[in-house]
Amino acid sequence: MLKLPFTTFIAWRYLRSKRKITLVSIISLISFIGVTIGVSALIIVLSVFNGFNGLVAKILVEFDPHIRIEKKLNLSTEDFKKIEGAISDISQIRGYAPFVISKAMLISDRNNRVLYIKGIDPTKAHLVSGLPSKLVLGNFDLSDGDKLPKIILGLTIADRLNALLGDTVTLVSPSFSSMFGLVQPNVKKFVVSGIFESNNKDYDGYYAFTSLKSAQELFDMRGKINGVEIRLYDIDKSEDVKKIIQSRLGNEFQVKTWYDLHKDLYSVMQIERWVAYVILSLIIFVATFNILGSLTMSVIEKTRDIGILRAMGAKSSDIVRIFMFEGIIIGITGASVGSLIGFIVCYIQEKYHIFPLDPTVYIIPSLPVEMKLTDFIAVWLAAIFLCSFASYYPAKRAASIDPSEALRWE
Numbered sequence: 467m468l469k470l471p472f473t474t475f476i477a478w479r480y481l482r483s484k485r486k487i488t489l490v491s492i493i494s495l496i497s498f499i500g501v502t503i504g505v506s507a508l509i510i511v512l513s514v515f516n517g518f519n520g521l522v523a524k525i526l527v528e529f530d531p532h533i534r535i536e537k538k539l540n541l542s543t544e545d546f547k548k549i550e551g552a553i554s555d556i557s558q559i560r561g562y563a564p565f566v567i568s569k570a571m572l573i574s575d576r577n578n579r580v581l582y583i584k585g586i587d588p589t590k591a592h593l594v595s596g597l598p599s600k601l602v603l604g605n606f607d608l609s610d611g612d613k614l615p616k617i618i619l620g621l622t623i624a625d626r627l628n629a630l631l632g633d634t635v636t637l638v639s640p641s642f643s644s645m646f647g648l649v650q651p652n653v654k655k656f657v658v659s660g661i662f663e664s665n666n667k668d669y670d671g672y673y674a675f676t677s678l679k680s681a682q683e684l685f686d687m688r689g690k691i692n693g694v695e696i697r698l699y700d701i702d703k704s705e706d707v708k709k710i711i712q713s714r715l716g717n718e719f720q721v722k723t724w725y726d727l728h729k730d731l732y733s734v735m736q737i738e739r740w741v742a743y744v745i746l747s748l749i750i751f752v753a754t755f756n757i758l759g760s761l762t763m764s765v766i767e768k769t770r771d772i773g774i775l776r777a778m779g780a781k782s783s784d785i786v787r788i789f790m791f792e793g794i795i796i797g798i799t800g801a802s803v804g805s806l807i808g809f810i811v812c813y814i815q816e817k818y819h820i821f822p823l824d825p826t827v828y829i830i831p832s833l834p835v836e837m838k839l840t841d842f843i844a845v846w847l848a849a850i851f852l853c854s855f856a857s858y859y860p861a862k863r864a865a866s867i868d869p870s871e872a873l874r875w876e
Contacts, residue, residue, distance in 0.1 A: 493760035497853075498800045500753025505804025505849050506811070508746045512841045513812045515739045517834025522735070525666050525829075527724050528596035531695035532704045534727065535711065536720045540690040545719075549694050552714040558703045561593025564691040566681040571638040572674065574627045581623060581672045583637060585681020594697040597662060597675060604631045604660030608677040615680040617656035621663040622671035633658045641686040654684050665829045750849050753800070754856035757793050761860035786861040793857025794850065801849035805842055812837050 535549055546564060553559055566585035571578060588608040592598050597618070598606040608616050617637075619629060629635060639652035656676060664670055682688050698707060704723040712721045725732060812835045814820055819832035 493756050493763070494796065497753050497756035497760055498796050500756060501750055501797060501800025501849055501853065502804040502807065504746065504749030504753060505801050505845055506807040507749060508743065508845045509805060509808025509837075509842060510811050511742050511746055512739070512845070513808070513835045513837045514833055515735075515742065516836035516838055516841070519732075519735055519739075520836050521830065521834050522731070523724075525664065526728055527701060528600070529664055529666065529669055530724055530727055531594050532698045532701050532724050533696040533708055533711070534693055534722050535696070535715070536693035536722070537718065538720075540687060540692060541694070543689055546691060546694065549715065549719070552711055553696065556707060556710060558698045558700065558707050560697045560699050561590060562694055562696045563587045563590035563594045564678060564694050566678060566685060566687055566690075566692050568681075568685045568692075569640065570684065572623070572627070573636040573638060574629050574633065576628045577626060579623060579627060581674055583681060583684065584673060584675050585678040585684075586675055587678050594695045596664075600662040600664050601660045602663045604658070607659040608675065608680075610677055610679055614655050614657045615677060616659035617680075618660040618662055618675045619658055620670035620673055621661055622667065623674060624658070624661045626671075629658050629661075631658055631661070637684055639684045639686070641684070652684055652686060654680070656680070747848070750852055754852045757796055757853055757856040758859060761789055761792055761857050762863065782866075785864050789861035789864050790854060790857050793853045793861075797850040797853025800853070801846045804849070805846055809837065809842075 537545060541549075541564075550562075553562060564587060567582055569580060570583045571580050572583075586595065586597075586608070588606070591606070591608075601618070602621060604618070606618070608618065610616075614634065617635065619627075619635075623629070627635070635656055635658060637654050637656060639654070641652050662670075662675075676684075678691070682690070696707075698704060701724065704725070708721050708723050712719070715721065815833060816835045816837075821833045823830060823832055825831050
């Protein structure tokens with residue numbers, strides 16, 4: 467039985483034959499180039515997908531909580547105390563705050579618009595939301611003053627309504643109240659104290675924030691809330707904390723993570739990622755067909771050498787290893803060079819933004835890139851596996867050659 471280093475040497479010698487360039491060597495070179503291009507393309511595309519996923523998650527999570535607790539009906543004071551008791555000893559929680567949210571008609575002197583009005587606790591907003599850091603005009607002031615309560619509008623809303631700081635706007639609630647025997651919707655005036663920009667069209671165009679007390683009065687929810695928002699020190703612990711809270715509160719409450727709140731969006735992004743992965747893997751798959759063809763032709767070309775090795779005592783397993791190593795060598799070198807090219811391209815894009823985007827259309831100046839070690843390892847191993855798989859048939863065919871037939875005419 468031939469030793470492993472010797473079989474590897476023979477495989478490498480076959481690939482680096484000093485004879486004149488043949489069709490076999492050309493096909494092997496094409497196979498190497500195909501694996502290299504496929505691996506580098508996969509690395510680059512997966513890194514771009516990682517960049518977009520990270521960007522979307524960052525934008526959404528800056529305003530959305532890591533965990534949200536709700537109930538089919540509104541939460542009462544007793545429910546809120548129960549939630550506080552359930553989360554009081556969980557060390558991963560950075561902060562929590564109640565909220566009220568519902569639709570209302572916002573009326574200004576120049577325009578009207580239906581949007582979501584979210585009531586939050588001003589003293590805890592910085593613990594569960596990125597709203598205070600996203601103000602572009604005004605101050606984070608949601609105090610209920612002696613005259614009129616304050617409201618913070620999204621930049622898109624303020625632009626369409628031509629609302630400026632200090633302007634008075636009117637909110638008309640879908641909740642009704644009775645006065646002097648007449649039923650009429652709740653109407654409340656607010657003063658614009660700030661304008662925020664989140665780079666999220668949904669928030670900037672359809673959300674406004676006011677104090678929890680003002681929202682409760684507007685929507686006739688005194689003493690009630692819609693839910694509790696929780697922010698963690700580490701967002702990756704969301705699922706674990708969710709399970710703990712859900713087990714303590716029971717099925718009466720709905721506990722959702724940031725992923726659950728945008729499950730459809732993230733599912734579509736994952737599908738797009740996998741589709742791109744499969745399509746680009748076809749490049750490597752085509753390269754493996756070239757490996758299969760080149761090794762099959764190499765077996766025919768090396769029939770005499772195989773016969774000599776078998777006559778010298780080489781076993782079938784030794785012959786299989788020799789030709790399997792040829793495919794593995796192409797896979798390793800192609801995957802390594804492809805990974806290096808992918809890393810260099812992603813690094814240059816990350817540092818120097820060689821592929822820019824139109825800032826007037828997109829919220830980012832260039833294609834986002836985020837490299838992950840797991841992507842490099844997965845693509846590298848997949849390329850080597852495909853190359854090894856493609857070389858198995860030629861290797862088995864070489865091992866089945868009868869040495870007496872191979873040397874009959876020598």
